Amino acid sequence: MPDAGQVSDGFSDRRRELGNTEQNWCRAVSSGTGVTVLALQMAKSPSETSVLSDILLKIQKSHPILRSKLHYCRNSKNFSFLIASAPRQVRLEVHDARATAEILRNLSAGGFPSLSPLQLILEKELNANNWSDPGDFPSDGVEVFYASVYALSDARAVVVLRFHTSVCDRTTAEELLMELMELVEEKEGGAAKKEIENEGEGEKGIESLIPNGMGKKTLWSHGMDMLGYSLNSFRLTNLKFKNTKSARRSEVVRFQINARCTASILAICKSKGIKLCGALAAAALLAARSTKSQSSDKKKYGVVTLTDCRSILDPPLPAHHFGFYHSAILNIHSVKGTENLWDLAKICYSVFEEYKKCNRHFSDMADLNFLMSKAVDNPSLTASSSLRSALISVFEDPVIDNSKKMQQKIGVEDYIGCASAHGIGPSIGMFDTVRNGELDCACVYPAPLHSRDQITELVDRVKRLLIDGCF
Known part of the structure; x- marks a missing residue:
């Protein structure tokens, strides 16, 4: 206690x-x-x-x-x-x-x-x-x-x-x-909601709940991984920066895909043994690569995948245990721009899955936290002092919301949930929801480092790639 x-x-x-x-x-x-x-x-x-x-x-x-x-x-x-x-x-x-x-x-x-x-x-x-x-x-x-x-x-x-x-x-x-x-x-007269028991909520952070042995790494491994992450960060390709001088704020571009196409996208993901995050990451990589010169050179991009660790902690936590219990895995992908969406999606997800099987979401936690804090303290360590750590961040699993009837009953017309990203973070933070069968994504980005027109164009390209990939 x-x-x-x-x-x-x-x-x-x-x-x-x-x-x-x-x-x-x-x-x-x-x-x-x-x-x-x-x-x-x-x-x-x-x-x-x-x-x-x-x-x-x-x-x-x-x-x-x-x-x-x-x-x-x-x-x-x-x-x-x-x-x-x-x-x-x-x-x-x-x-x-x-x-x-x-x-x-x-x-x-x-x-x-x-x-x-x-x-x-x-x-x-x-x-x-x-x-x-x-x-x-x-x-x-x-x-x-x-x-x-x-x-x-x-x-x-x-x-x-x-x-x-x-x-x-x-x-x-x-x-x-x-x-x-x-x-x-x-x-409004509905059935009484059962009161939630949350004894111990807020008493422990994620590090205190990592299963024994899963977060361990030798001093040599720590050093090598830190060096690898640091060197690779200098080699990452960024979206073109529009304004690196002015004060920053977070802005949002939203895109939605109808139920028919969403069902097709999810079915293809299932058939290929991947999750939606792989398709979102692949579409974003191809969209970003299309903004660069059409040379045959490969460009390196960073993808951060956030995964909820509650179910695998010791002891496991229920979903209604509030706090921050996600961890991040950073993967770097070389993209030529001519790749097939689903082939690239398979690569994106498979590499993430392999890292997770090796417990990198636990063992790399201290390394990524340290690098993130150093970047906050020393913006010049990143390109143009942009504090960009990756091209995109995605979540391993989308939010699945099938509460349309309840929302209509209580008067919810629409909602959006996301977090700011104009300090340190990716160029696009993607918050995806499958809402009553339709994919709904809030894409958060740092402005004016990137412009609304620029991100809207990129997000439209992501949407087109996903829809075209259905057929």
Whole structure:
């Protein structure tokens, strides 16, 4: 158990030092990568904020880590969680219809008035970073999640939940969305939701739960792998940088593929013994290679694949155990541009799968964390001080959402979930969902390092490759 301690503002139970991965996310979030946002467009009156407050209070009761605060020690420069013994009322930031209209006018003034209100608000929240300067944290810590309501009219609103990624990986966001919708359904007369027991949530980081022996590596292996990763990073090909000088922010390009084509893509993946992440990575590699000269030279690109480790930890954790329990595997692929999509997809997935079988998602964790933190501290180590670590990041498994009936019942018109990526990270972070049979991808990128037109063109190429690959 974590050490007990007395902390002001109602904290009287637990203080837990963050593990290395969580510490690293704190550094990344400070730089602009790792603000996780879940934005829902609701056909509901924004005046019903008390209902949302009650629901968030109930979620906090089930999930201790969401009632924690993030504390920064100025002497050790380390972070810790201060976990309260009881949930506290979440303060909602509410924007009425007039204020929201003014916000949307200002956001769309950048030259992209065609973006939906949901996407404009999502991007605004991705760049609202309460954790950018740990030195300014209050002595009793700063909240790890925030909630906002933007009224679009008297009958419609966008509800936004914003999290520090150290407490919210993609599985957490997925589970929280389902819990949120089930609680809304319960409030409207549906069946009572069974209360979740989450004893011990927030008490251990991923490093403390790695099965014995799986994370071990000799000092020589550590040194060789660090050298290999470092040298290969200098050889990676990047998307063309548009503006390396101006302040950065995260923006989103979204693409969707209909149910018929999605079913075909998934069927081909299954027949070839690969997962969707291999096809997404291959399409992105071919799309990126097409932006370079049409020479026969091969270009090297980095692909980061994120995998949820909960089921293979010791002890295993259920999906509703909130926190950050993903690990990353970095693979480098040489692409000529003339490869067949599915042949390249097979290579992308097979190499990732082989690394995972060798436990590289555990044994390389310390190496990748160290290199990531060094890049944050020394931007000049990356090309044009871009802090780009790969071309693309994908998730091993997509989110599968078949809750259309529930969403219609409670008034969810649309939603997007993703995390910011303009500090350190890939040129494109791909957040894929198979939603009621249709592939829906939010592609996050650092602007103006890359432009919206540039990424839209690239993403359109990815979509075309996937659809053409169906036939």
